[in-house]
Amino acid sequence: MSLRRKKGRQSKSKVKVMLIKFFDVRGIVHSEFLPQDQTINQQVYREILRRLLRSVREKRQESRQGNSCLLHHNNAPAHDALSIRQSLAEKNIAVLEHLPYLPDLDPCDFFSFPQSQEGHQGDPF
Numbered sequence: 543m544s545l546r547r548k549k550g551r552q553s554k555s556k557v558k559v560m561l562i563k564f565f566d567v568r569g570i571v572h573s574e575f576l577p578q579d580q581t582i583n584q585q586v587y588r589e590i591l592r593r594l595l596r597s598v599r600e601k602r603q604e605s606r607q608g609n610s611c612l613l614h615h616n617n618a619p620a621h622d623a624l625s626i627r628q629s630l631a632e633k634n635i636a637v638l639e640h641l642p643y644l645p646d647l648d649p650c651d652f653f654s655f656p657q658s659q660e661g662h663q664g665d666p667f
Contacts, residue, residue, distance in 0.1 A: 564594050572597035587620040588629060595633065614638040 560576040572594045580586065598611065613630065615621045617640045630637055 562590055564597075566602065568602075571601055582618070582620045584620050584623045584625055587623075587626060591626070591629070612636050612638055614640065616640050 557578060559578060560580065560582075562572075562574050562576065563570060564572045574590065574593065576582070576586075582590075611634075613635050615637070620626065627637070
């Protein structure tokens with residue numbers, strides 16, 4: 543009888559899901575999971591922004607004084623596409639410039655994750 547323990551093997555998950563979150567100082571305004579293997583291009587991002595604006599109108603009515611708002615997103619190609627910039631300008635949405643990556647200043651690292659449990663309790667993963 544061998545007393546050797548078998549080593550467990552770790553395997554990578556075959557399921558990759560992307561969570562998109564938009565938040566302000568009061569918490570999560572809009573979040574959604576993208577379908578498996580979905581990538582974000584201009585068309586997908588435009589639809590996400592459309593749903594975001596609907597969520598802002600529903601959840602933060604008082605924040606849209608003068609029908610304008612600020613958006614801070616990174617400089618991914620889909621975010622920086624001309625059609626997206628034009629669409630945001632037409633909707634009177636100002637985009638804040640994205641700074642170079644600084645790990646100690648990443649909003650998701652110091653804000654979003656502690657509240658993730660609150661915003662998604664009971665959601666299937």
